[in-house]
Amino acid sequence: MSYERRKQLLEVAHTYNIPIVEDDPYGLVRFEGTHIASLKSMDPNVIYLGTVSKIFAPGLRMAWCVAPRPFIERMNLCEQGAGLCVSAFAQAMCEQYFTTVDWHEVLHHTRALYKRRRDALIGALEEYFPHEASWTHPQGGLFVWVTLPQYFNTEQMMGAALAAGVAYVPGTNCYPNGDGASSMRLAFSYESEEKLREGVKRLAHVIEKRLELYRAFMAAGALSRPVSTQPSKPQSSAMQPSKAQHSDLQRGAPGHGDSQPTNS
Amino acid sequence: MKKVKVAVIMGGASFERKFSLESGKVICDALVQEGYEVFALDATEDLVSSLQSARPDVAFIAMHGAGGEDGTVAALLEFLDIPYVGSAPEAARVSFFKPALPFVLHRLPQAKNPHILCPKQYSLDEKAFRTLGAAHALSLAPKHLGGFPLVVKPARGGSALGFNVVHEADKLGDALMDALSYDDEVLLQEYIEGIELSIAVLEKDPGKPQALPAVEIEAASGAYNTEARLGHAAVKHHCPAQHVTRDMQELAASAALEAYKACGCKDLARVDMIVAHNNIYLLDVKVCPGFSKTSLVPLAIKTAHMSIEDVTKELVQRNIRTT
Numbered sequence: 127m128s129y130e131r132r133k134q135l136l137e138v139a140h141t142y143n144i145p146i147v148e149d150d151p152y153g154l155v156r157f158e159g160t161h162i163a164s165l166k167s168m169d170p171n172v173i174y175l176g177t178v179s180k181i182f183a184p185g186l187r188m189a190w191c192v193a194p195r196p197f198i199e200r201m202n203l204c205e206q207g208a209g210l211c212v213s214a215f216a217q218a219m220c221e222q223y224f225t226t227v228d229w230h231e232v233l234h235h236t237r238a239l240y241k242r243r244r245d246a247l248i249g250a251l252e253e254y255f256p257h258e259a260s261w262t263h264p265q266g267g268l269f270v271w272v273t274l275p276q277y278f279n280t281e282q283m284m285g286a287a288l289a290a291g292v293a294y295v296p297g298t299n300c301y302p303n304g305d306g307a308s309s310m311r312l313a314f315s316y317e318s319e320e321k322l323r324e325g326v327k328r329l330a331h332v333i334e335k336r337l338e339l340y341r342a343f344m345a346a347g348a349l350s351r352p353v354s355t356q357p358s359k360p361q362s363s364a365m366q367p368s369k370a371q372h373s374d375l376q377r378g379a380p381g382h383g384d385s386q387p388t389n390s
Numbered sequence: 391m392k393k394v395k396v397a398v399i400m401g402g403a404s405f406e407r408k409f410s411l412e413s414g415k416v417i418c419d420a421l422v423q424e425g426y427e428v429f430a431l432d433a434t435e436d437l438v439s440s441l442q443s444a445r446p447d448v449a450f451i452a453m454h455g456a457g458g459e460d461g462t463v464a465a466l467l468e469f470l471d472i473p474y475v476g477s478a479p480e481a482a483r484v485s486f487f488k489p490a491l492p493f494v495l496h497r498l499p500q501a502k503n504p505h506i507l508c509p510k511q512y513s514l515d516e517k518a519f520r521t522l523g524a525a526h527a528l529s530l531a532p533k534h535l536g537g538f539p540l541v542v543k544p545a546r547g548g549s550a551l552g553f554n555v556v557h558e559a560d561k562l563g564d565a566l567m568d569a570l571s572y573d574d575e576v577l578l579q580e581y582i583e584g585i586e587l588s589i590a591v592l593e594k595d596p597g598k599p600q601a602l603p604a605v606e607i608e609a610a611s612g613a614y615n616t617e618a619r620l621g622h623a624a625v626k627h628h629c630p631a632q633h634v635t636r637d638m639q640e641l642a643a644s645a646a647l648e649a650y651k652a653c654g655c656k657d658l659a660r661v662d663m664i665v666a667h668n669n670i671y672l673l674d675v676k677v678c679p680g681f682s683k684t685s686l687v688p689l690a691i692k693t694a695h696m697s698i699e700d701v702t703k704e705l706v707q708r709n710i711r712t713t
Contacts, residue, residue: 132478163517178586258433279567282568284571285405285551285552285571285572288405335516336567338520338521339519339567339570340563340567341519342519342520342523342524342525343525343528343563343566343567344563345525346526346528347559348525348528348559348560348562348563348566349560349563349564349567350558350560350561350564
């Protein structure tokens with residue numbers, strides 16, 4: 127979210143007296159572009175959430191909250207009611223890590239690694255994905271958000287993708303109302319650049335096969351979903367380089383960190 | 391006295407992995423209860439080394455879907471010379487491929503009963519749609535299959551994954567896309583409105599399979615889909631069946647035995663069918679049926695005044711080599 131939009135958001139929230147929760151797991155995992163001030167730094171009333179999951183170890187389930195004292199007091203009460211307290215062992219590990227390890231330096235290397243992996247993933251998307259697909263170009267975080275033609279159902283494709291040895295998060299999992307059926311979230315944080323390329327290549331093959339099926343069923347009037355206005359392309363061009371589009375970004379794709387449109 | 395070692399093989403990489411893990415746990419617990427030394431083995435790339443290290447006296451195949459029910463693991467166990475509970479690879483392959491059931495059933499000389507049928511069906515490979523223009527002939531489906539609704543499902547696999555009852559022509563593509571998410575071949579089948587029965591066939595004594603009491607499935611939505619199978623949707627199981635006459639229950643039992651024999655099954659299988667118009671319509675033979683809390687075979691076992699412990703023990707004992 128740009129600085130200008132953040133300001134607008136705060137103004138609207140202030141006008142209608144709406145509390146803002148700034149869930150910021152990826153703020154420290156920006157590997158490109160310029161730092162954008164947090165909402166919390168712009169308004170002390172914002173409830174800010176941070177986590178060690180993305181900068182140290184997700185398995186510890188450790189996080190922090192910066193918020194006005196009355197809120198913290200109530201939250202503390204709820205937390206004690208829900209689980210007494212966070213594991214003392216996990217807290218001790220965090221304390222040791224952040225006091226004895228040069229974690230800024232570790233994070234510096236991690237960001238560089240994520241950037242290389244993002245580049246590998248997007249490079250592979252450009253090389254292998256059909257031109258009907260569009261995707262984000264994140265400047266941080268761990269994910270690329272890919273959108274396929276409107277009639278495509280990524281949840282249905284999951285089985286074929288798993289059979290090909292590739293997993294992703296279907297877009298519907300990222301929306302509360304069932305939207306996002308034609309989108310999917312691809313993670314680039316864990317796998318090597320080589321495996322990311324291989325994964326995208328396999329996924330592209332699955333997508334291309336399914337696109338052919340969709341086209342066949344649409345042409346026969348056997349699909350209830352809306353027919354795409356985007357032109358299809360011959361099967362033989364599936365592996366040709368494709369340009370990313372950014373319609374999804376303009377709409378705002380959920381849960382993938384800071385992004386900006388690719389230069390298409 | 392040395393304990394008999396049993397390897398329960400479960401999981402694997404099929405779409406039905408989670409169901410298999412549930413079944414495997416129930417079988418493991420039962421065998422432990424009976425005093426066996428049990429190894430729960432996930433069917434991963436380490437399976438062979440795990441089997442060679444465990445050196446079981448017998449293996450129990452508790453896998454659902456591809457890898458297990460298609461005979462892959464049974465064939466591997468034969469190659470490793472490990473006796474196992476479950477059907478032979480050839481029987482598993484035939485049973486796993488749903489379009490083959492009418493074919494194998496009617497090749498049996500005893501399959502002359504005009505009241506034991508299979509629904510009319512067509513199977514089509516995805517290549518037929520992608521490369522041969524089969525989608526343009528889809529309007530033939532309701533004509534050949536008695537109109538809408540009709541059933542679309544993958545040609546292989548279970549747990550109702552990719553199963554859809556289609557009521558309108560413009561939903562056929564969606565259903566086919568769903569089915570083709572689980573297999574490259576899809577079955578278009580006549581919809582038989584009737585009472586769904588599931589009958590477990592148990593072969594405690596070699597060559598003498600017996601049909602257990604039928605489980606009648608009454609799904610509120612009308613379809614015994616994945617949600618219903620997982621207990622997430624309203625479904626009632628009646629065992630013995632409540633809305634089927636005694637004569638039809640006897641016919642259903644003989645149909646189950648016939649299907650079991652036709653496919654060449656061994657030890658245990660579950661045969662799914664519909665009772666309608668005084669006929670039995672056979673749908674599916676599962677050589678590795680579910681054993682979880684919401685599965686049908688444990689219910690049939692209980693109704694037959696047996697326990698899962700008894701059944702698993704008997705199946706293990708009959709497969710242990712004595713020499």
